[in-house]
Protein backbone atom coordinates (compact mmCIF):
# COMPACT_ATOMS: atom_id res chain seq x y z
CA UNK A 566 0.00 0.00 0.00
CA UNK A 567 2.96 2.30 0.73
CA UNK A 568 3.89 2.28 -2.93
CA UNK A 569 0.41 3.40 -3.94
CA UNK A 570 0.47 6.18 -1.35
CA UNK A 571 3.77 7.40 -2.74
CA UNK A 572 2.38 7.28 -6.27
CA UNK A 573 -0.83 9.16 -5.46
CA UNK A 574 -0.33 11.65 -2.59
CA UNK A 575 2.35 13.92 -4.16
CA UNK A 576 0.31 13.95 -7.37
CA UNK A 577 -2.87 14.86 -5.53
CA UNK A 578 -1.14 17.75 -3.75
CA UNK A 579 0.16 19.03 -7.09
CA UNK A 580 -3.22 18.77 -8.84
CA UNK A 581 -5.11 20.69 -6.15
CA UNK A 582 -2.69 23.60 -6.65
CA UNK A 583 -4.42 24.23 -10.02
CA UNK A 584 -7.58 26.33 -9.78
CA UNK A 585 -10.02 24.46 -12.03
CA UNK A 586 -13.36 25.81 -10.75
CA UNK A 587 -15.90 25.49 -13.58
CA UNK A 588 -18.54 28.12 -14.33
CA UNK A 589 -22.04 27.11 -15.36
CA UNK A 590 -22.82 30.61 -16.62
CA UNK A 591 -20.19 30.32 -19.35
CA UNK A 592 -21.37 28.70 -22.57
CA UNK A 593 -17.95 27.56 -23.86
CA UNK A 594 -16.41 24.17 -22.99
CA UNK A 595 -14.20 24.22 -21.03
CA UNK A 596 -15.88 27.01 -19.11
CA UNK A 597 -12.67 28.20 -17.42
CA UNK A 598 -8.95 28.50 -18.40
CA UNK A 599 -7.63 26.77 -15.30
CA UNK A 600 -8.91 23.46 -16.69
CA UNK A 601 -6.57 23.88 -19.68
CA UNK A 602 -3.63 24.37 -17.31
CA UNK A 603 -4.30 21.12 -15.48
CA UNK A 604 -5.02 19.30 -18.77
CA UNK A 605 -1.68 20.45 -20.19
CA UNK A 606 0.12 19.46 -17.02
CA UNK A 607 -1.43 15.97 -17.11
CA UNK A 608 -0.64 15.51 -20.79
CA UNK A 609 3.01 16.41 -20.13
CA UNK A 610 3.05 14.08 -17.17
CA UNK A 611 1.70 11.20 -19.27
CA UNK A 612 4.25 11.89 -22.01
CA UNK A 613 6.94 12.01 -19.31
CA UNK A 614 5.85 8.53 -18.22
CA UNK A 615 6.44 7.36 -21.79
CA UNK A 616 2.85 7.55 -23.09
CA UNK A 617 3.60 9.52 -26.25
CA UNK A 618 0.05 9.28 -27.62
CA UNK A 619 -1.39 11.51 -24.87
CA UNK A 620 -3.44 14.32 -26.43
CA UNK A 621 -5.87 17.09 -25.58
CA UNK A 622 -8.97 17.66 -27.73
CA UNK A 623 -10.33 21.07 -28.79
CA UNK A 624 -12.66 20.97 -25.79
CA UNK A 625 -10.01 20.07 -23.23
CA UNK A 626 -10.48 16.31 -22.96
CA UNK A 627 -7.22 14.55 -22.09
CA UNK A 628 -7.01 11.14 -23.76
CA UNK A 629 -4.11 8.71 -23.50
CA UNK A 630 -3.62 5.00 -24.03
CA UNK A 631 -1.32 2.80 -22.03
CA UNK A 632 -0.38 0.00 -24.44
CA UNK A 633 -1.12 -3.62 -23.58
CA UNK A 634 1.55 -5.92 -22.21
CA UNK A 635 3.00 -8.13 -24.93
CA UNK A 636 0.72 -11.11 -25.45
CA UNK A 637 -2.37 -9.25 -24.12
CA UNK A 638 -3.03 -7.10 -27.19
CA UNK A 639 -6.33 -8.87 -27.79
CA UNK A 640 -7.71 -8.13 -24.35
CA UNK A 641 -10.52 -5.52 -24.39
CA UNK A 642 -9.56 -1.87 -23.96
CA UNK A 643 -10.82 -0.57 -20.62
CA UNK A 644 -11.27 3.12 -19.83
CA UNK A 645 -10.82 5.09 -16.60
CA UNK A 646 -12.27 8.56 -16.18
CA UNK A 647 -11.97 11.43 -13.75
CA UNK A 648 -12.90 15.10 -14.11
CA UNK A 649 -10.63 18.13 -14.20
CA UNK A 650 -12.99 20.75 -12.83
CA UNK A 651 -14.15 21.49 -9.30
CA UNK A 652 -17.55 22.76 -8.16
CA UNK A 653 -18.21 26.50 -8.28
CA UNK A 654 -20.14 26.33 -5.00
CA UNK A 655 -16.94 27.08 -3.07
CA UNK A 656 -13.71 28.74 -4.24
CA UNK A 657 -10.99 26.44 -5.54
CA UNK A 658 -8.34 29.16 -5.73
CA UNK A 659 -5.14 28.99 -3.65
CA UNK A 660 -6.11 25.72 -2.03
CA UNK A 661 -3.98 25.11 1.06
CA UNK A 662 -3.94 21.37 1.49
CA UNK A 663 -3.05 20.45 5.06
CA UNK A 664 -1.68 16.97 5.59
CA UNK A 665 -2.52 15.35 8.88
CA UNK A 666 -0.14 12.43 9.15
CA UNK A 667 -1.07 9.82 11.72
CA UNK A 668 -4.27 11.76 12.56
CA UNK A 669 -4.75 11.81 16.34
CA UNK A 670 -8.55 11.60 16.23
CA UNK A 671 -9.14 15.07 17.72
CA UNK A 672 -11.31 17.95 16.54
CA UNK A 673 -9.73 19.68 13.53
CA UNK A 674 -10.01 23.47 13.36
CA UNK A 675 -10.32 24.97 9.89
CA UNK A 676 -10.39 28.70 10.63
CA UNK A 677 -13.91 29.38 11.90
CA UNK A 678 -15.05 25.92 10.85
CA UNK A 679 -14.21 22.53 12.26
CA UNK A 680 -14.23 18.84 11.46
CA UNK A 681 -15.57 16.96 14.45
CA UNK A 682 -14.93 13.22 14.86
CA UNK A 683 -17.75 13.12 17.46
CA UNK A 684 -20.36 14.01 14.85
CA UNK A 685 -18.57 12.24 12.01
CA UNK A 686 -17.85 8.58 12.80
CA UNK A 687 -16.33 8.33 9.36
CA UNK A 688 -13.65 10.85 10.37
CA UNK A 689 -13.16 9.16 13.74
CA UNK A 690 -12.31 5.95 11.87
CA UNK A 691 -9.34 7.69 10.24
CA UNK A 692 -7.45 7.86 13.56
CA UNK A 693 -3.87 6.78 12.95
CA UNK A 694 -4.17 7.31 9.20
CA UNK A 695 -3.13 10.17 6.95
CA UNK A 696 -5.83 12.61 5.89
CA UNK A 697 -5.74 15.86 3.92
CA UNK A 698 -8.04 18.82 4.57
CA UNK A 699 -8.22 22.55 3.80
CA UNK A 700 -7.65 25.67 5.92
CA UNK A 701 -11.39 26.39 5.69
CA UNK A 702 -11.06 29.07 3.00
CA UNK A 703 -11.61 26.87 -0.06
CA UNK A 704 -12.75 23.43 -1.08
CA UNK A 705 -10.03 20.78 -1.29
CA UNK A 706 -10.69 19.43 -4.76
CA UNK A 707 -10.59 15.74 -3.87
CA UNK A 708 -13.66 15.77 -6.13
CA UNK A 709 -12.19 14.80 -8.45
CA UNK A 710 -8.43 15.28 -8.24
CA UNK A 711 -8.23 12.25 -5.94
CA UNK A 712 -9.72 10.31 -8.88
CA UNK A 713 -7.12 11.71 -11.27
CA UNK A 714 -4.31 10.92 -8.81
CA UNK A 715 -5.58 7.35 -8.31
CA UNK A 716 -5.65 6.75 -12.08
CA UNK A 717 -2.23 8.35 -12.70
CA UNK A 718 -0.79 6.38 -9.78
CA UNK A 719 -2.15 3.15 -11.27
CA UNK A 720 -0.61 3.98 -14.65
CA UNK A 721 2.83 4.58 -13.17
CA UNK A 722 2.52 1.45 -11.04
CA UNK A 723 1.78 -0.66 -14.14
CA UNK A 724 4.76 0.87 -15.97
CA UNK A 725 6.99 0.03 -13.00
CA UNK A 726 5.60 -3.49 -12.82
CA UNK A 727 5.59 -4.78 -16.40
CA UNK A 728 5.11 -8.32 -15.07
CA UNK A 729 1.44 -7.53 -14.29
CA UNK A 730 -0.95 -8.51 -17.10
CA UNK A 731 -2.70 -5.62 -18.78
CA UNK A 732 -4.67 -5.00 -21.93
CA UNK A 733 -4.82 -1.55 -23.46
CA UNK A 734 -5.87 1.04 -20.87
CA UNK A 735 -7.59 4.25 -21.90
CA UNK A 736 -7.16 7.27 -19.64
CA UNK A 737 -9.75 10.03 -20.00
CA UNK A 738 -9.86 13.29 -18.05
CA UNK A 739 -12.96 15.37 -18.74
CA UNK A 740 -13.74 19.09 -18.33
CA UNK A 741 -16.90 20.64 -16.89
CA UNK A 742 -18.39 17.62 -15.18
CA UNK A 743 -19.83 19.80 -12.43
CA UNK A 744 -21.67 22.04 -14.89
CA UNK A 745 -22.88 19.11 -17.02
CA UNK A 746 -21.67 21.00 -20.08
CA UNK A 747 -18.65 18.87 -20.89
CA UNK A 748 -20.32 15.72 -22.07
CA UNK A 749 -21.88 17.00 -25.31
CA UNK A 750 -18.30 17.40 -26.55
CA UNK A 751 -17.19 13.98 -25.38
CA UNK A 752 -14.94 12.72 -28.19
CA UNK A 753 -16.77 9.40 -28.70
CA UNK A 754 -15.00 8.80 -32.02
CA UNK A 755 -11.65 8.70 -30.23
CA UNK A 756 -12.73 6.31 -27.50
CA UNK A 757 -11.92 2.65 -28.00
CA UNK A 758 -13.02 1.32 -24.63
CA UNK A 759 -16.40 -0.40 -24.49
CA UNK A 760 -16.30 -0.58 -20.71
CA UNK A 761 -15.31 2.36 -18.52
CA UNK A 762 -15.12 3.28 -14.86
CA UNK A 763 -15.31 6.75 -13.32
CA UNK A 764 -13.27 7.37 -10.18
CA UNK A 765 -15.49 10.06 -8.73
CA UNK A 766 -17.04 8.57 -5.60
CA UNK A 767 -16.61 9.04 -1.85
CA UNK A 768 -15.68 6.66 1.00
CA UNK A 769 -13.79 3.39 0.69
CA UNK A 770 -15.91 0.66 -0.87
CA UNK A 771 -18.40 2.92 -2.59
CA UNK A 772 -19.64 1.43 -5.83
CA UNK A 773 -22.35 3.17 -7.82
CA UNK A 774 -24.07 1.64 -10.82
CA UNK A 775 -27.54 3.14 -10.55
CA UNK A 776 -28.72 6.70 -10.85
CA UNK A 777 -31.97 8.56 -11.36
CA UNK A 778 -34.01 8.73 -14.52
CA UNK A 779 -34.18 12.48 -14.85
CA UNK A 780 -36.76 14.65 -16.61
CA UNK A 781 -37.13 18.38 -16.77
CA UNK A 782 -40.57 19.83 -17.52
CA UNK A 783 -41.47 23.37 -18.46
CA UNK A 784 -45.09 24.10 -17.56
CA UNK A 785 -46.35 27.20 -19.36
CA UNK A 786 -49.44 29.02 -18.14
CA UNK A 787 -51.47 31.40 -20.25
CA UNK A 788 -53.89 33.63 -18.40
CA UNK A 789 -56.53 36.18 -19.35
CA UNK A 790 -55.75 39.70 -18.22
CA UNK A 791 -58.48 42.20 -17.35
CA UNK A 792 -58.63 45.58 -15.71
CA UNK A 793 -58.45 44.55 -12.08
CA UNK A 794 -61.52 46.64 -11.26
CA UNK A 795 -63.52 44.73 -13.81
CA UNK A 796 -61.97 41.28 -13.40
CA UNK A 797 -64.66 39.45 -11.49
CA UNK A 798 -65.48 36.20 -13.24
CA UNK A 799 -63.31 37.14 -16.24
CA UNK A 800 -59.65 37.20 -15.30
CA UNK A 801 -57.43 34.11 -15.25
CA UNK A 802 -54.17 34.94 -13.46
CA UNK A 803 -51.25 32.96 -14.95
CA UNK A 804 -48.93 33.83 -12.03
CA UNK A 805 -51.45 32.38 -9.61
CA UNK A 806 -51.91 29.31 -11.83
CA UNK A 807 -48.16 28.62 -11.67
CA UNK A 808 -48.16 28.99 -7.89
CA UNK A 809 -51.20 26.71 -7.62
CA UNK A 810 -49.50 24.10 -9.79
CA UNK A 811 -46.36 24.23 -7.60
CA UNK A 812 -48.34 23.60 -4.41
CA UNK A 813 -50.29 20.80 -6.11
CA UNK A 814 -47.06 18.78 -6.39
CA UNK A 815 -47.02 16.26 -3.50
CA UNK A 816 -44.75 17.55 -0.73
CA UNK A 817 -44.13 13.99 0.43
CA UNK A 818 -42.45 13.39 -2.93
CA UNK A 819 -39.97 16.26 -2.80
CA UNK A 820 -36.15 16.12 -2.52
CA UNK A 821 -36.35 17.34 1.08
CA UNK A 822 -38.76 14.54 2.03
CA UNK A 823 -37.07 11.59 0.31
CA UNK A 824 -33.84 9.60 0.21
CA UNK A 825 -32.58 6.16 -0.85
CA UNK A 826 -34.61 4.82 -3.74
CA UNK A 827 -37.52 7.30 -3.47
CA UNK A 828 -38.08 9.60 -6.42
CA UNK A 829 -39.50 13.11 -6.38
CA UNK A 830 -40.93 16.21 -8.05
CA UNK A 831 -39.07 19.47 -7.51
CA UNK A 832 -40.35 22.87 -8.66
CA UNK A 833 -37.07 24.59 -9.47
CA UNK A 834 -37.85 27.94 -10.94
CA UNK A 835 -41.01 30.03 -11.23
CA UNK A 836 -41.55 33.28 -13.13
CA UNK A 837 -44.33 35.24 -14.79
CA UNK A 838 -47.21 37.69 -14.59
CA UNK A 839 -50.98 37.70 -15.09
CA UNK A 840 -50.79 36.83 -18.79
CA UNK A 841 -47.90 34.38 -18.91
CA UNK A 842 -46.09 32.33 -16.32
CA UNK A 843 -43.66 29.45 -16.38
CA UNK A 844 -42.70 26.82 -13.88
CA UNK A 845 -39.75 24.45 -14.28
CA UNK A 846 -40.16 21.09 -12.56
CA UNK A 847 -37.52 18.39 -12.14
CA UNK A 848 -38.67 14.78 -11.96
CA UNK A 849 -36.40 12.08 -10.57
CA UNK A 850 -37.04 8.35 -10.19
CA UNK A 851 -34.80 5.26 -10.23
CA UNK A 852 -37.56 3.37 -11.99
CA UNK A 853 -38.19 4.47 -15.57
CA UNK A 854 -41.90 3.73 -15.40
CA UNK A 855 -42.06 5.63 -12.13
CA UNK A 856 -40.52 8.67 -13.82
CA UNK A 857 -42.91 8.37 -16.75
CA UNK A 858 -45.85 8.10 -14.35
CA UNK A 859 -44.76 11.35 -12.71
CA UNK A 860 -44.47 13.04 -16.09
CA UNK A 861 -47.99 11.86 -16.93
CA UNK A 862 -49.19 13.14 -13.56
CA UNK A 863 -47.97 16.63 -14.49
CA UNK A 864 -50.58 16.60 -17.28
CA UNK A 865 -53.28 15.72 -14.75
CA UNK A 866 -52.13 18.51 -12.43
CA UNK A 867 -52.25 20.89 -15.41
CA UNK A 868 -55.87 19.95 -16.12
CA UNK A 869 -56.74 20.31 -12.45
CA UNK A 870 -55.25 23.82 -12.38
CA UNK A 871 -57.05 24.80 -15.59
CA UNK A 872 -60.33 23.70 -14.01
CA UNK A 873 -59.72 26.14 -11.16
CA UNK A 874 -58.95 29.05 -13.51
CA UNK A 875 -61.62 29.21 -16.26
CA UNK A 876 -60.13 30.63 -19.45
CA UNK A 877 -56.56 29.87 -18.38
CA UNK A 878 -54.37 27.29 -20.12
CA UNK A 879 -51.53 25.11 -18.86
CA UNK A 880 -49.18 23.22 -21.23
CA UNK A 881 -46.54 20.71 -20.13
CA UNK A 882 -43.34 20.23 -22.12
CA UNK A 883 -41.21 17.47 -20.56
CA UNK A 884 -37.79 16.28 -21.73
CA UNK A 885 -35.45 13.51 -20.62
CA UNK A 886 -32.21 14.82 -19.07
CA UNK A 887 -30.49 11.50 -18.41
CA UNK A 888 -31.49 7.91 -17.73
CA UNK A 889 -30.61 5.39 -15.04
CA UNK A 890 -27.33 3.79 -16.08
CA UNK A 891 -28.38 0.50 -14.48
CA UNK A 892 -30.15 -0.77 -17.61
CA UNK A 893 -27.11 -0.23 -19.85
CA UNK A 894 -24.72 -1.63 -17.26
CA UNK A 895 -26.88 -4.74 -16.85
CA UNK A 896 -26.63 -5.37 -20.59
CA UNK A 897 -22.92 -6.09 -20.09
CA UNK A 898 -22.74 -7.92 -16.74
CA UNK A 899 -18.97 -8.49 -16.85
CA UNK A 900 -18.40 -4.75 -16.26
CA UNK A 901 -19.79 -5.08 -12.72
CA UNK A 902 -18.64 -8.68 -12.23
CA UNK A 903 -15.01 -7.74 -12.82
CA UNK A 904 -15.37 -4.68 -10.61
CA UNK A 905 -16.83 -6.75 -7.75
CA UNK A 906 -14.02 -9.27 -8.14
CA UNK A 907 -11.44 -6.46 -7.96
CA UNK A 908 -13.01 -5.27 -4.68
CA UNK A 909 -12.82 -8.79 -3.28
CA UNK A 910 -9.24 -9.39 -4.48
CA UNK A 911 -8.01 -6.14 -2.89
CA UNK A 912 -9.92 -6.77 0.34
CA UNK A 913 -12.30 -3.84 0.05
CA UNK A 914 -15.85 -4.34 1.27
CA UNK A 915 -18.40 -3.22 -1.33
CA UNK A 916 -20.82 -0.48 -0.32
CA UNK A 917 -23.19 -0.24 -3.22
CA UNK A 918 -25.55 2.72 -3.24
CA UNK A 919 -27.75 4.52 -5.74
CA UNK A 920 -26.66 7.97 -6.92
CA UNK A 921 -29.35 10.57 -6.29
CA UNK A 922 -28.09 12.56 -9.25
CA UNK A 923 -26.27 11.97 -12.50
CA UNK A 924 -22.60 11.55 -13.40
CA UNK A 925 -20.56 11.65 -16.57
CA UNK A 926 -20.70 7.86 -16.24
CA UNK A 927 -24.49 7.93 -16.50
CA UNK A 928 -24.37 9.88 -19.74
CA UNK A 929 -21.61 7.68 -21.09
CA UNK A 930 -23.61 4.55 -20.21
CA UNK A 931 -26.53 6.01 -22.13
CA UNK A 932 -24.24 6.52 -25.12
CA UNK A 933 -23.47 2.80 -25.06
CA UNK A 934 -20.39 2.52 -22.83
CA UNK A 935 -21.39 1.06 -19.43
CA UNK A 936 -19.59 3.16 -16.79
CA UNK A 937 -20.06 2.51 -13.07
CA UNK A 938 -18.47 4.79 -10.48
CA UNK A 939 -15.84 3.93 -7.83
CA UNK A 940 -14.76 5.56 -4.53
CA UNK A 941 -11.78 7.93 -4.33
CA UNK A 942 -11.55 8.40 -0.55
CA UNK A 943 -12.88 11.98 -0.58
CA UNK A 944 -15.62 13.35 1.74
CA UNK A 945 -17.82 16.46 2.06
CA UNK A 946 -17.55 17.30 -1.62
CA UNK A 947 -18.33 20.85 -2.79
CA UNK A 948 -17.59 22.34 0.63
CA UNK A 949 -14.88 23.93 2.75
CA UNK A 950 -15.06 20.86 4.96
CA UNK A 951 -13.91 18.58 2.14
CA UNK A 952 -11.26 16.08 3.22
CA UNK A 953 -9.49 13.06 1.84
CA UNK A 954 -8.42 9.76 3.35
CA UNK A 955 -5.01 9.08 1.80
CA UNK A 956 -5.04 5.28 2.32
CA UNK A 957 -8.47 5.15 0.66
CA UNK A 958 -7.19 7.04 -2.39
CA UNK A 959 -4.28 4.57 -2.48
CA UNK A 960 -6.81 1.70 -2.25
CA UNK A 961 -8.70 3.15 -5.25
CA UNK A 962 -5.44 3.19 -7.21
CA UNK A 963 -4.65 -0.38 -6.24
CA UNK A 964 -8.17 -1.48 -7.15
CA UNK A 965 -7.71 0.14 -10.58
CA UNK A 966 -4.58 -1.94 -11.18
CA UNK A 967 -6.38 -5.13 -10.12
CA UNK A 968 -9.34 -4.34 -12.36
CA UNK A 969 -7.01 -3.86 -15.32
CA UNK A 970 -5.36 -7.20 -14.56
CA UNK A 971 -8.73 -8.99 -14.35
CA UNK A 972 -9.82 -7.63 -17.74
CA UNK A 973 -6.49 -8.66 -19.28
CA UNK A 974 -6.62 -12.17 -17.94
CA UNK A 975 -10.28 -12.59 -18.82
CA UNK A 976 -11.15 -13.90 -15.35
Ligand SMILES: [Zn+2]
Nearest residue numbers: 648708709765
Ligand atom coordinates in the same frame (compact mmCIF):
# COMPACT_ATOMS: atom_id res chain seq x y z
ZN1 LIG B 1 -17.05 14.69 -9.06
